[in-house]
Amino acid sequence: MSAPFEFILLLGGVFCVLLLASFVASMLKKRVGPDQPNPVIENLVARINAWWAMAALLAVAMLFGRAGTIILFGLLSFAAMREFLTLTAKSRADHYSLAIAFFVVLPFQYYLVWIAWYGLYSIFIPVYAFLFLPIISACRGETQNFLTRVSETQWGLMICVFAASHVPALLTLQIPGYEGKPILLIAFLVVVVQGSDVLQYIFGKLFGRSKISPALSPSKTWEGFLGGVLSASILGALLWWMTPFALWQAFLVSLLIAIMGFFGGLVMSAIKRDKGVKDWGHLIAGHGGFIDRLDSVMFSAPIFFHVVRYFWSTV
Amino acid sequence: MQFFADTVGHAIVLFARLVTAVRAIWDGVEPVPDKRVYFANHTSNGDFVLIWAVLPPKIRRRTRPVAGSDYWLKSKLKSFIGRDVFNAVLIDRNSDTRTNDPIAQMAEALDDGNSLILFPEGTRNMSEEPLLSFKTGLFHLAKQRPDVDLVPVWVENLNHVMPKGEILPIPLVCTVRFGEAVRLHTNESKDAFLQRSYAALVALKDTGDVA
Structure with a gap:
């Protein structure tokens, strides 16, 4: 069990963000009042709790x-x-x-x-x-x-x-000067893509007006898409220190995987509509099934892999 | 021995959960420890395992599947699983040779404070039809114990997980949907009752989305 120092640093950051999210959610709950059942906030709390569990699981596995x-x-x-x-x-x-x-x-x-x-x-x-x-x-x-x-x-x-x-x-992958650290690439991919999902959700909830594709997904809006993808790309750029990328490269790679993640969600939504279901499953409270959570990662991972392999790896 | 049987029971339930991620939907009835007859569609030997698995443990211990002794007494292993692990009420399906009255056996199990899991089709459904026509057992049981709730239970997708004759299960998500209870009305005819309970069970299939 040995993790690069950057991994611990990132874990600390994720911990703080989740702590903040839980705090905001409990504030929102208080503002609505304890006896007022609000499905949006209930779902938000369930989602955040599931995030705690998912982050912990991923961190342990990667350690x-x-x-x-x-x-x-x-x-x-x-x-x-x-x-x-x-x-x-x-x-x-x-x-x-x-x-x-x-x-x-x-x-x-x-x-x-x-x-x-x-x-x-x-x-x-x-x-x-x-x-x-x-x-x-x-x-x-x-x-x-x-x-x-x-x-x-x-x-x-x-x-x-x-x-x-x-x-x-x-x-x-074997990247010169990055020996022992490729685990950080996984952390980077997951944080940027899942961060993009979360940021799209937040921007969509706050500013969402114009729907991108009402037939596919009623919750996807232009405001959510642009705000989420751009802020996730900035987040990715700010994480350049844990990657083999320069700052501007980290921004472009993040933009690419955030956009792929968005379209992954769109394609998997189209399949759900085709098959007449709302969620892929029920095992992750607040999120639905595993595919509901993983669709964006599954679409961006191969592209991310090949971009990094082509430009940075020696094998 | 009982401890061993309980352990095997837990292992079977855990395995069923790993393969099917089974989920219960209580749609018109609550998971409370009332004395009930759960009557379900039957496509696989795993049907009652899934129903058993989604019942709260307290209720599970007092719920006995009704199964054919011709199948479950065929080998030592089957009889251990049927009798010791699941505590099944084993009935003789052959009306010509049997010495015990199956309805009396079920009524007795109910009188002892148990709930039952019953497959009114009488055999596993291998056809393309969603549900075979019911045998008369459910009616006769309802006639003898009219104060017991009959709860329809639709098991979805298990026929794909483990079709008859296959040994290896395919992991697919299964759903167990419990519907509103049915009781025999006074003076209701056999055909009318069987038709009504059949309709109550089939209706659960049509309301269910797959996941």
């Missing part, structure tokens, strides 16, 4: 380094894919291919990340799972909705396992 981070994201992939495949088309003929997706593809992808085999973990699901799982389904002879079934399963694997595994894959 255990590569093993802890890989196990945590493996479990998150499992929970996310469980939610995703609950809503997709499937038939009895898919039983084996679904079992293999959960119990072979998912662990193997994280094993490849563990042994840092970039050449395989970056193509294993897009190539091998993509070609072999439909073969297994086809062998059972059920043709009804076949293309829908295999495509939706593959989509679940791509987003919940492949994309999510790029978060711990950041630990395999």
